[in-house]
Amino acid sequence: MQQLRTLRLSRGYSLDELAARMGGMVSKQMLSKYEKDLSRPSPPVEQMIAQVLGVKVRNLYESSPFDLEFIAYRKLSGLSKGKQEELQAQLSEELIKRLEVQRRLGLHCEFKFVPHSVKRQEDVERAAETLREEWQLGQEPIENLIDVLERKGVHVLALDAAPEKFHGLSAVARSHGDFCGAMIAYRTLDAGERQRSTVAHELGHLKLSxxxxxxxxxxxxxxxxxxxxxxxxxxxxxxxxxxxxxxxLTELLQWKAFFGCSMQAIIYRARTLDIISDPYFRDWMIGISREGWRKKEPRALPAEQPTYWAQLVQRAVAERAITAETANQYLPGIVPESEVNTLDRRAFLSLPPEERRKLLSQQAAQVSDLYEPGTQHTGWIDQFVEQEPDDE
Structure with a gap:
């Protein structure tokens, strides 16, 4: 069961907890054997595992065509190994869903994973300016950073329940050795200015060497x-x-809204560009600390919301690249329940006859074991006794 461990970890379940949620149907030792492919569960156990994890049985066995590499992983060193694995599993599962939908739609990643080698500040300036030129952003402030990244093929994931020690992480995906996508994840509890800084920081990890x-x-x-x-x-x-x-201060707050950056970031940038002196920079930072603004600044900016994934799922349903049922598994409620059966029937009937027969055969094979003699679905046969009709 190639995906069982990832699915379990992404939901934060230990082997003990998964066994308990299954009502003790199997032990944690058996679950461990399933994860290591040392044993295969019976059909009823498969169904229970899938039900607890909220997936279909086939998802437990599907191998992913994508290989993920997390960038700057040492930033998670403050988390326990278990929490690191849980976080990585969550992000892997989410990114693979998005890459698969893109693949079915025939979309390709516009983002180029070609790190720019930098040794000094001037190299960094040129790297940032080059990327802005490539993306045709001009010299004006970026109104919506997340939207820009997602349109360029960088999937941005918001983690609502991420640990406080986690701020952001980036990853790249490859298929058969070729780069096919990138991801940036961030914790959603931050104010808009901190969120943008975190996302841009992770973009730096993807673009710099x-x-x-x-x-x-x-x-x-x-x-x-x-x-x-x-x-x-x-x-x-x-x-x-x-x-x-x-x-x-009033001027600095105006520039905060203009650039979409924190006051601290603006002051730091002004010092880097030699607009202000080092002593004046230190005075400002002392004042920011004194006012308690290092963690929470005045006039916090609203956080940006990722929208591309929802648009991608809706497009995939409309183009029948995925079923409405699958869409609701990815984003609960994105397709009204009243429309699910109609959309899925239309999608199935629009397939070529050969493809329809293939899908029906696959589904029949998945449930065939459930109806073998002696299983819970055929036990009633053993109790059945044919009787002669009464003569009247």
Missing amino acids: VPEHAEMDEEKAVQAFASAFLMPRQLMYEALGRKRSNIH
């Missing part, structure tokens, strides 16, 4: 990239000026 003996380490490089990507230096010079000796 920092060799040994560089002037900056990887974390500093990707954070510098995030600032340069969200606040292009030419636009910063136009907005704040080339040299400033004083910046008022």
